Amino acid sequence: MVDRPFGQTIQVRNLTKNFGGEDVLSGIDLTFEAGSFTALLGPSGCGKSTALRLISGLEPVSSGQVLIGDTDVTQTAPSARDIAMVFQSYALFPHLNVAENITFGLRVRKTNRSEREDKLRHVADLLGLEKLLDRKPSELSGGQQQRVALGRAIVSGKSIFLMDEPLSNLDAKLRAEMREEIRALQQKLGVTMIYVTHDQVEAVTMADQVVLMNQGRVEQCATPRDLYETPATLFAAKFIGTPPMVTFSTRVLAPDSTSNVTLGLRPEAVQIVSEGPITAMIDHIEYLGADAMLACATANGETVLCRASGSTRMTKGDPVSLSFAPADLHAFAADSGQRLQHIPPEIEAALSFQKPGLQ
Amino acid sequence: MTNSARLQWVYAWLLLSPALVLLVTFTHYPAIKSIIASFYSTARGKRQSVYIGLDNYHTLVADPVFWKVLSNNFWYAVWTIPLSIALSLIMALWVNEKLRGLAFLRMAYFTPTVLPLIAVANIWLFFYTPGFGLIDQIRGLFDLPEQNWMGSPNTALYTMIAVAIWKEAGFFMIFYLAALQTIPPSLRDAAAIEGASKVYFFRRVVFPLLMPTTLFVSINAVINSFRLVDHIFVMTEGGPNNASSLLLFYIYETAFKYWDTAYAATLTTVLLMILTVLAIGQFFFLDKRVHYK
């Protein structure tokens, strides 16, 4: 890590984008710390690319502000915002070779020849592109094209990198390699990175901070761990994790409950015990090798998932009793989807009543 | 040769023959026949056509009308080719940028191409007519005198050039428009991030990516500058005093008005040679600069 990051802080304030009368982004407020790696995560169409394009200035904002460092750049041209960008399709110039693609921006800015050559050599060396400099993009593999796009960003010497799903065209193995490479590079250069992805594994493994978006709004902005452990909304709870959190009504734990609360449990927090607060019957089993995912139908007809060892000999139709640590139980307001700090008292009571049975 | 190989051979020729027959009877045979005819005299009345070697070519070199129409054709090409290409490119860029999705407007540009050149010529006849033509009416608003654009030796050729450009630009625009729409918008974004101006982006990215289209369009433009003469029939008939006559029009006159078929064959041979040299030259010259995807 660099002592003082080279990157700059980015802030967006009340950022709104309207396309044809429809708010694609509504009132986004975010801070991206200098030198940090932020993933913008969310389902397709939630406005991730739009957010990135507003920050880059490629798309004008409908309202709100973008600040880089301490400067308001809302009306500044993209090229004057100190940003480099890597596009999903790489956006390599098909008629230029690798070297010309990488140095495109240097030529635009009329950097002198020897400096250009130096920078090109340095970047080619960094990314292992030395042997490919004379090739056209059409003569490169997907991974190599990706590297060239990365090279174009690095050579620009900008302090902010914006990436829009840069790995989505690569196969799984290459994606895992590039993930590490990009993360290492970001730390080495100390740039501020905003990385758009719809792949939660990418977001969680690479980022310092994950911004989870849904329908043009920020659902939650947190570290990967916080996002997983304390999802702020039902949407966040059900988006993160494979498989994601299972939610059910309070009647699973307290049959007479009428509270307007949705409860959630991660499958790995649920254990099979001799006598627990939930009695259920195994509905079906998904065998995953090391693990098996047991879908258990509760008495009132809902489903709770339980992650068991792959060696389990349980079968469909077996009765089970399920338990969990109270701290692993999440509660959300059923209407707004917001996380509740406290679980409803009748559930609390039901759990404490069951407690002796646990021991 | 085995039986099946022989059969394939027969099939190949059978499949080729329709195109081959048409090509040979209507293109190759007449071309060769013309070249041969250019070494013979024209048969007149009882006089048979006889071999006269290069006599026709000597006549041609000494023929002031030939040099006149050749120079006319040269200027005609020099103006129409670059102007129609440039105009079509500008229109395509404009339509692509500003009028995205307006198929109706695109059609409007294409109309001159759909119209037969004869009809186009009639429209322009109305523009040029001295006194009450559109141009003179506009000039009249500024108290400018009447002008006989097509009747004056100084301007006759340029009236023909204007018609040709008007006719061709819309046609070429369609090709440029199609090519422009294959350029991904992300390239523009990538260039904008790097701070490339519109002009820089056009010069370094768009124009090179349009090169295959430019090659295609320019070969067409060159051929058309020798081929499109229909409007001359309607508008000036080559006059006044051959001021607006072109090579092909002169060939037509020589062959079917003066019935000097041997001399027409000589002129045709020269035209063929010019076109061959231009097409080959253009292909080799431009091909090196073209990036094919």
Ligand SMILES: Nc1ncnc2c1ncn2[C@@H]1O[C@H](COP(=O)(O)OP(=O)(O)OP(=O)(O)O)[C@@H](O)[C@H]1O
């Ligand atoms: N230029 C545009 N004009 C009109 N609507 C647009 C435009 N660009 C995006 N949208 C709309 O804005 C919404 C968000 O689009 P955006 O591209 O930001 O989604 P995304 O989160 O990047 O999705 P994906 O993961 O599929 O890339 C979509 O509903 C889309 O239809």
Ligand SMILES: [Mg+2]
């Ligand atoms: Mg997107």
